[in-house]
Amino acid sequence: MSLLVKSNARGRTMVELGDGELQYVGFAAYRLGLGETLPVSAGGKELCLVLLSGRVSIKGEAPGQGAFDWDNIGDRQSVFEDKSPFAAYLPPGSQAQVVALSDVQIAVCAAPGSTTEALGPRLIKPDTMKRSVRGKGANTRYVCDILPDTAPAHSLLVVEVRTPSGHSSSYPPHKHDTDDLPHQSFLEETYYHQINPPQGFVFQRVYTDDRSIDQAMAVENSDLVVVPKGYHPVSVPYGYESYYLNVMAGPKRVWQFHNDPQHSWLLDL
Template sequence: MYTLDVSPERAGWAYSSLRVLPLGPGERHSFATGDSEWIVLPLSGGCTVETGGETFRLHGRPDVFSGVSDFAYVPRDARVALSSAEGGRFALAGARCGRRLPARYGPAGGVPVELRGAGACSRQVHNFAAAGVFEADRLIAVEVLTPGGNWSSYPPHKHDEERPGEESELEEIYYFEIAPSPGAEAVPGFGYQRVTSSGRGRGTELLAEVRSGDAVLIPDGWHGPSIAAPGHDMYYLNVMAGPGEERAWLIRDHPGHAWVRGAWEAEAVDPRLPRHHPPEVSR
């Protein structure tokens, strides 16, 4: 049923999960949340989410490049039913957690949209389930749009804090969709994702070509950039969770590349952004 199914067991880690669920017109799918909290996020189309006597109707969107979407949060230890009258594709972002929070609806109009970077490092971030924006126990999730030819997820960074004797690094999933080339012959697009090193001695050195539907798993260590090929806008969904008591993004730039942020002060944001929605600007 799922076109992508990343669980902690399959990933070899402890917390983060991601599934991508296609539903045909009129189809219905049920699942148990188990020991994880989940967010149902439409990638294309809309759906109805039913859980614990609550019903949330998600309007969704035509595709990930056309705007932000509404979404639904469903708690651990619950049964969930998804149905779609017209069909679509839906991301289920999850994290193992301890607290059971109430099921909730997240409106598209409440999603903070942020422009990060400048010049060829400009990108647009949809902070729909960022820490401090939407309450969850461990789950953090955001969407990023990168115009064709730009570098995103840059400078290289980690999601941890240097805390002696305490493990705090976040497990991260990147799920990609790449816009096809414009015109009658819509050639499938591609991009690249770099993982520069590992912080737990695993020796990971990766430069992966990514296409629509691909995912890259980052258990630890420095990672970035995400590179969109010219002519092909890149979308990725970030799903993160980790062992720390505090639910926080914990970003730390690679010390050899942190100077890049200062260089953005002299550059303008890419004029192709924002794609939609009034944004905040962050350097």
């Protein structure tokens, strides 16, 4: 199975993970024009809607939680702006309508939900998100925690990362595919990529210790990379900036990773 899901140049759906490709993680990214609507139904999943760019209104209802109405949200025109996004958490059973108030790009991130935890729908504002810098030198990248494990949810984790021209990211290679806490957690993951300028590409490799998975991919704008297990570094060619939105989920909502021992010496540089 190819771990690279190519994007669609036209139409409302930019890219979508197929049903059943991963056990825990679901993902789709959409483009909307002014006035267009996107219906969202959570079913048995919990959702995190991430407003990549543009302005929207989100209205709907969650079972036992009542109606929600977040009007005219969004203040960045590109994922490459130095701003955190607006996002919304929707519990299982939620029904919503997203109405575009401009040209919009929006991601719908999904994972198994729980009806016993009584988590209500909530707007996640940019000023509540932790921003940080990871790495150093040509391994520097800029991280925004949208839905980290310190925020309420059942299994969903969401983070976005901007990586400068000529830099590496998710590097040294690390993995989180073994349920062995506190040393490592099992989390599936997807990488939704954008590139600036958009005609560029980045490279991503997904590989396991035994090489039962070993795929190196040239990833173009709005493509999706699926990480069922294994290490998953990213390399950004000179002249282009990288953005990716990570969605993770697994049996335990903890992000604890393990570095590839062949490359862990890089941490001492």
